[in-house]
Amino acid sequence: MRTGFQWTFIGNSVYAASQWGILAVLNKVGSTEAAGLFLLAHAIVSPAALFFNFNFRVVWVTDAAANIRFGEFVCARLVYSVLLLVFVVAIGLIMPDANTSIVLSLVAMGIAAAGLSISDLFCGLFQKQERLDLSARTTMFRGILNFGSFACTFCSTRNVVASIAAMGIARIFLVLFHDLPLANSLFGQQRTWRPNPEFGLKFSWESTRTLTCIGLPLGINAIAGSLTPQIPRLILNYQNGLEALGVFGSISQVIAIGSMVITALGTVFMPRLSKAHQKGDVKQFVYLTFWSIAVAIAIGTTAVCVSSLIGERLLRLLYTPEYSQYQSVLVICMLAATGSFAGCICGMIIASARRFSLVLVASLSQCSMALIAALLFIPRFGLHGAAYSLVVSNIIMCILYAVFLASVVRDLRHAAVS
Numbered sequence: 001m002r003t004g005f006q007w008t009f010i011g012n013s014v015y016a017a018s019q020w021g022i023l024a025v026l027n028k029v030g031s032t033e034a035a036g037l038f039l040l041a042h043a044i045v046s047p048a049a050l051f052f053n054f055n056f057r058v059v060w061v062t063d064a065a066a067n068i069r070f071g072e073f074v075c076a077r078l079v080y081s082v083l084l085l086v087f088v089v090a091i092g093l094i095m096p097d098a099n100t101s102i103v104l105s106l107v108a109m110g111i112a113a114a115g116l117s118i119s120d121l122f123c124g125l126f127q128k129q130e131r132l133d134l135s136a137r138t139t140m141f142r143g144i145l146n147f148g149s150f151a152c153t154f155c156s157t158r159n160v161v162a163s164i165a166a167m168g169i170a171r172i173f174l175v176l177f178h179d180l181p182l183a184n185s186l187f188g189q190q191r192t193w194r195p196n197p198e199f200g201l202k203f204s205w206e207s208t209r210t211l212t213c214i215g216l217p218l219g220i221n222a223i224a225g226s227l228t229p230q231i232p233r234l235i236l237n238y239q240n241g242l243e244a245l246g247v248f249g250s251i252s253q254v255i256a257i258g259s260m261v262i263t264a265l266g267t268v269f270m271p272r273l274s275k276a277h278q279k280g281d282v283k284q285f286v287y288l289t290f291w292s293i294a295v296a297i298a299i300g301t302t303a304v305c306v307s308s309l310i311g312e313r314l315l316r317l318l319y320t321p322e323y324s325q326y327q328s329v330l331v332i333c334m335l336a337a338t339g340s341f342a343g344c345i346c347g348m349i350i351a352s353a354r355r356f357s358l359v360l361v362a363s364l365s366q367c368s369m370a371l372i373a374a375l376l377f378i379p380r381f382g383l384h385g386a387a388y389s390l391v392v393s394n395i396i397m398c399i400l401y402a403v404f405l406a407s408v409v410r411d412l413r414h415a416a417v418s
Contacts, residue, residue, distance in 0.1 A: 011136030054215025115171030300338025
């Protein structure tokens, strides 16, 4: 378990650093408008991609569809990747004031999301074989290729669309020449880009329909969780333009980076929580719940303290001197991050008890509150209003999770007594 956590932590950290590196390049080499265009495309495509993915990786790893072969998962995901591209093009065409650059950036981001979704399935294949080292290595390589392809293209062309397209091509290259050969070697085949016959790479309407039914609740939960941080960005872009979006998106990106670290920490607690819940061990379950939440809050509190003390210098170092005037926005985002980290861990705890419907309720409530708060605060407070909306939505999520956790523990105690 410790080795798996270490690999997952390293892989997620490298990938998170690459995501920040892209924003740093956009701000230092380009402009806040360039960062805003990238973040706008990401804000629109990312939730849609998560929905169309239907979290097939979780379905595969948990073996929820035992009669469906891995190749059929891949084919189903390819079909939904095409639907994703159609969807984002349609969104680009109906968006008010959408110019050619915005539409093309959406298409390029959709291609990049398709490459990511296929690579994610192979990570699930490695995970199911308990080879978290291979999964983490794939995540690291993906991050390095993301940053390298994007940075090289942007530094030479100053073109956001071309840079996103280069990132998408790099992800497809990773699937063909790293993920697929590695998967073949894992099953005793020659390292080649040709699919292993054991994968059963064929399309089946029946399998696709079955996978869709299984993954639909997971897809709804994923899109709700992804929309929450994107909603303030979209409304901020509508109210204040791409420059404001570029500033806020770059600052608030640290929440996403921290969430990846929290996810890695969750891999340590979640298996033990599941075992404690299955055994009816109330004391162990409560003990692990307390310490996992405490670690998440400690990380968030540390981030708040750091941003309060050296936030101005940190923003100047990470981005440009102009960002130093937004230290207060950074502090508010770190307060929101504390709630986000605690909520992420709580979601994993409840999921370990297999109460998936409760996780979905919390995600939908958080997303709804983010929309309401953003509509109320952003027109009045601008960048600070966008940060406030994240704080409010995360507070609501944490309150719901506290109620749900109490219910889970109460039910576990009743089951143990009976």
